[in-house]
Structure formats: C-alpha cells, structure tokens
Amino acid sequence: MNFPSNKYIIQLLSDFVPISKDMEEIIIKHLEFKTISKQENVIREGQIAQECLFILKGCIKKYYLVDGEERITNFYTEGQVVTPNSYTNKKPSKYFLTALEETIALVGDPDTEQEALKKYPQLASVTGIITEKLMVKLSDEFDNRINHSPEERYLQLIKERPDILQRVPQYQIASYLGIKPESLSRIRKRLKS
Amino acid sequence: MNFPSNKYIIQLLSDFVPISKDMEEIIIKHLEFKTISKQENVIREGQIAQECLFILKGCIKKYYLVDGEERITNFYTEGQVVTPNSYTNKKPSKYFLTALEETIALVGDPDTEQEALKKYPQLASVTGIITEKLMVKLSDEFDNRINHSPEERYLQLIKERPDILQRVPQYQIASYLGIKPESLSRIRKRLKS
DNA sequence: GAGAATCATTGACCTGAGTTAAGAAAATAA
DNA sequence: TTATTTTCTTAACTCAGGTCAATGATTCTC
Numbered sequence: 001m002n003f004p005s006n007k008y009i010i011q012l013l014s015d016f017v018p019i020s021k022d023m024e025e026i027i028i029k030h031l032e033f034k035t036i037s038k039q040e041n042v043i044r045e046g047q048i049a050q051e052c053l054f055i056l057k058g059c060i061k062k063y064y065l066v067d068g069e070e071r072i073t074n075f076y077t078e079g080q081v082v083t084p085n086s087y088t089n090k091k092p093s094k095y096f097l098t099a100l101e102e103t104i105a106l107v108g109d110p111d112t113e114q115e116a117l118k119k120y121p122q123l124a125s126v127t128g129i130i131t132e133k134l135m136v137k138l139s140d141e142f143d144n145r146i147n148h149s150p151e152e153r154y155l156q157l158i159k160e161r162p163d164i165l166q167r168v169p170q171y172q173i174a175s176y177l178g179i180k181p182e183s184l185s186r187i188r189k190r191l192k193s
Numbered sequence: 194m195n196f197p198s199n200k201y202i203i204q205l206l207s208d209f210v211p212i213s214k215d216m217e218e219i220i221i222k223h224l225e226f227k228t229i230s231k232q233e234n235v236i237r238e239g240q241i242a243q244e245c246l247f248i249l250k251g252c253i254k255k256y257y258l259v260d261g262e263e264r265i266t267n268f269y270t271e272g273q274v275v276t277p278n279s280y281t282n283k284k285p286s287k288y289f290l291t292a293l294e295e296t297i298a299l300v301g302d303p304d305t306e307q308e309a310l311k312k313y314p315q316l317a318s319v320t321g322i323i324t325e326k327l328m329v330k331l332s333d334e335f336d337n338r339i340n341h342s343p344e345e346r347y348l349q350l351i352k353e354r355p356d357i358l359q360r361v362p363q364y365q366i367a368s369y370l371g372i373k374p375e376s377l378s379r380i381r382k383r384l385k386s
Numbered sequence: 387g388a389g390a391a392t393c394a395t396t397g398a399c400c401t402g403a404g405t406t407a408a409g410a411a412a413a414t415a416a
Numbered sequence: 417t418t419a420t421t422t423t424c425t426t427a428a429c430t431c432a433g434g435t436c437a438a439t440g441a442t443t444c445t446c
Contacts, residue, residue, distance in 0.1 A: 064336065071339060071340065073335070085332055088325060089325055089328075132282055135278070135281065135282075135327075135328060138331055138332060142266070142334070143287070146338065147259055147264065150433080151432090169393070171392095171393065171394080179433065182394090182395080182433085182435085183432080184394095185394060186395090186433085188394095189396085344402090362422090364423065364424080372403065373403070375404080375426085376402080379426085387446105389444105389446085390444080390446095391442100391443080391444070391445090392444085393441080393442070394439100394440080394441070395441085396437105396438085398437090400434080400436105401433090402432095403430105403432090403433105404431080405429085406428090408426085408427085409425085409427105411423080411425085412422080412423070413421085414419100414421070414422085415418100415419080415421085416418085416419075416420090
C-alpha cells in the first residue's frame with residue numbers, strides 16, 4: 001500500500017481539529033505510525049488499550065460478541081479517531097476492534113501524550129476538543145438508534161457514508177443496523193420499488 | 194419538603210466521587226442549591242444550559258420530542274449528576290430536562306467551577322473522574338439498548354432501579370424502554386405467568 | 387476452470403410491538 | 417362523596433423483523 005503523504009495527513013487532521021501552522025511542524029516531527037493487517041485485532045475483549053488511533057487509510061470495526069455473534073456498533077475510516085473506552089478508563093475492554101482492510105493509522109499513547117502536553121501546552125485545547133467531540137458523537141449515535149428504524153438508518157448510511165456500503169460486506173452492515181442479513185435484504189428489496 | 198442535611202449531602206457526594214476530609218469543608222462552604230418544582234423545565238430544546246446539577250432529592254427526566262411525542266432517555270434521581278450536553282459544548286440542547294417531582298439539587302456553573310479549580314487545584318481530579326464516569330455510563334446505556342429486548346430491559350430496571358417504578362407513571366417507563374404503554378402492559382401480563 | 391466456501395436472496399411461518407378503539411382502574415378535582 | 421380526567425389494561429388487526437430452510441450468486445482455493 002502506498003504510504004500517506006505528510007500533506008494528506010495534515011489535511012485529514014485539520015479536518016478533524018483546528019491546527020495552527022506552527023503546530024503542523026510539531027505534529028509532523030512526532031508522528032508515530034502503525035500498520036494493521038486485514039483481520040488483525042487492534043483490541044480484544046478483556047484487554048486494556050494502550051493506545052488510540054487516527055486512521056489514515058483503511059477501516060476498523062468495533063463490535064461485541066453476544067453468544068458468539070458479532071454486534072457491530074461502529075465502522076471507523078479515514079480521518080476518524082478510535083479512542084477505546086478502555087484507553088480512557090484503564091479497565092478491560094468490553095468490545096473488539098478489528099481491521100476490515102489493511103489499515104494505516106497514527107498512534108497516540110499516554111506517555112507521549114503526557115510528554116507532548118508538557119512540551120506544548122497549546123495542545124491541551126486540542127485534546128479537550130477531541131474528548132468533547134467524542135462525547136457529542138456518542139450521544140448522537142445513541143439518539144439515532146433510538147429515534148430511527150433500521151430502514152431509516154440504512155438510508156442515512158447510504159447518504160452519509162456511501163463508501164461503507166462499498167467496502168463492508170452486507171451481513172456486517174446488517175449487524176451495524178441491528179438486524180439480520182435476511183432483513184436487510186428485504187429492506188433493500190422494499191426500497192427498489 | 195424537609196431540606197437535606199450537610200451529612201446527607203456529603204454522603205451522597207462521596208458515593209459518587211472520592212472526597213477527602215479537608216475537601217468536605219471546602220465543599221460544604223461553597224454549596225449552592227436550587228429547587229425545581231414539579232413539572233418545571235430545567236432546560237428546553239434549543240436552550241444552552243448554564244449549569245449542571247447534582248440531585249439531592251427528587252427526580253428529573255430527560256427526553257426528546259419526536260412529532261410532539263416524548264421519548265424519554267433517562268431518569269435522574271438522588272445522587273446522580275445531570276450534565277447537559279449543551280452545558281459542555283455550549284450548543285443548543287436537543288432535549289428537555291423536566292422535574293417529575295419537586296427536586297432539590299446542588300448547582301454547578303462554569304464561573305464558579307473555574308474559580309473553584311483555581312483556588313483548589315485538587316478538585317481537578319474530581320472533575321476528570323466525573324467526565325470519565327459520564328462517558329462510560331453513556332456507552333453502557335448504549336450497549337444496553339443494543340443488546341437487550343424491551344422485556345429484558347424492564348426486568349433490569351426492576352432489579353436496578355425499583356424506586357423508579359414506584360415514582361414514575363407506567364407510560365413514561367414505556368417511553369424509556371422504547372415501547373408504547375400498551376406493549377409494556379402486555380409485557381407485564383406475560384411476566385405474571 | 388472445477389469445487390468449495392462464503393455471502394445474498396427468497397419464501398413460509400412465528401412473534402413482539404404498533405395501532406385503534408373500548409372499557410376498567412386510579413388519581414384528582416369539585 | 418361524586419364527577420372528571422388521567423392512566424392502565426385488553427382485544428383485534430397489521431406489520432417489520434426473526435427463524436429456518438432452500439437456492440442463487442460471488443469469491444476463494446486448488
């Protein structure tokens with residue numbers, strides 16, 4: 001896989017959080033990468049995450065196992081941050097994170113995070129913004145689940161993340177929508193007419 | 194309503210977050226109260242919350258309006274913290290907070306929060322713990338909705354918050370479970386046998 | 387390219403929740 | 417207390433999603 005350029009990385013990052021010119025250099029100097037191969041687990045149930053990721057290329061799914069069956073709650077792709085709950089609270093993870101494709105990501109770990117904050121206090125605002133964004137996003141997802149039917153959520157997915165439909169098999173989309181593959185198939189049929 | 198004693202307040206607070214002896218005094222000195230009468234809105238859709246609450250007595254519901262219909266997502270009671278999303282992110286609230294009973298709460302607002310943090314830096318850890326707790330709780334609620342049927346969630350509610358069943362009318366419990374009152378009635382009938 | 391495995395679709399049947407409408411029970415007001 | 421409003425229950429019917437099973441369609445492997 002061809003490696004993402006610095007320019008592309010800064011582009012993605014600044015879409016996510018405002019970055020000043022002088023911070024760009026600091027960031028580029030301290031970048032740490034990680035490559036995750038297809039099917040590889042970033043974290044397993046019961047583990048405590050030691051790092052968080054910013055995805056540059058690829059796709060990662062988050063899911064629980066219920067009676068051996070995957071319940072997918074999220075897909076993370078280019079430009080998204082994966083901050084495992086267990087990274088924040090240092091308790092065993094309740095879910096899995098698994099790459100659906102070969103994935104390249106920026107890595108953040110607590111030590112370098114602390115170090116960086118000491119060296120560059122102006123980064124504090126960035127981490128604050130990130131936490132807040134995650135909070136808002138989580139509660140938005142929550143609302144979404146509560147207020148919309150699987151069919152509505154499927155239509156929304158088509159509109160907002162059409163790439164996901166291309167790169168993720170349908171039975172996993174079904175899991176994400178909270179239904180069985182057969183039901184998604186029927187929804188698709190219904191929508192054709 | 195008889196007013197909660199300092200002892201009771203500290204008891205509730207320390208169940209929520211660890212409090213050292215010397216912090217107790219600081220806290221007691223700076224307490225600020227608010228009384229909310231039954232049916233009163235703490236916040237309406239579109240407003241930006243200027244304060245957060247720690248409930249000493251009473252009950253508050255959080256809900257959205259969808260086509261004029263309430264969708265309750267939470268009940269807050271004694272010992273729980275109400276931190277409106279709009280308090281954190283300074284954007285208009287998507288939901289309502291309304292007292293179901295006459296409610297007495299401790300109030301926190303950004304100014305006094307900042308002031309207190311300057312004066313007593315040891316409080317910083319407390320606010321950190323609170324944010325983290327809220328995050329974990331939110332994602333737990335999320336899992337709960339995803340992984341359990343309304344019937345299972347009703348049984349769970351009976352086990353974990355039996356008081357709610359006593360103080361909240363059934364049609365609001367139904368809303369909280371994500372179903373109609375008629376369905377809850379049928380679930381209850383089913384469970385009798 | 388043949389065969390195997392995985393994934394997607396379809397049909398028949400079941401079940402739980404929504405809808406509508408009616409009446410019973412409980413809470414509130416007069 | 418009685419009257420009135422609110423809340424709860426029940427019944428009949430509809431419908432979306434689950435289950436089971438069979439069949440196509442793709443993809444993977446050799």
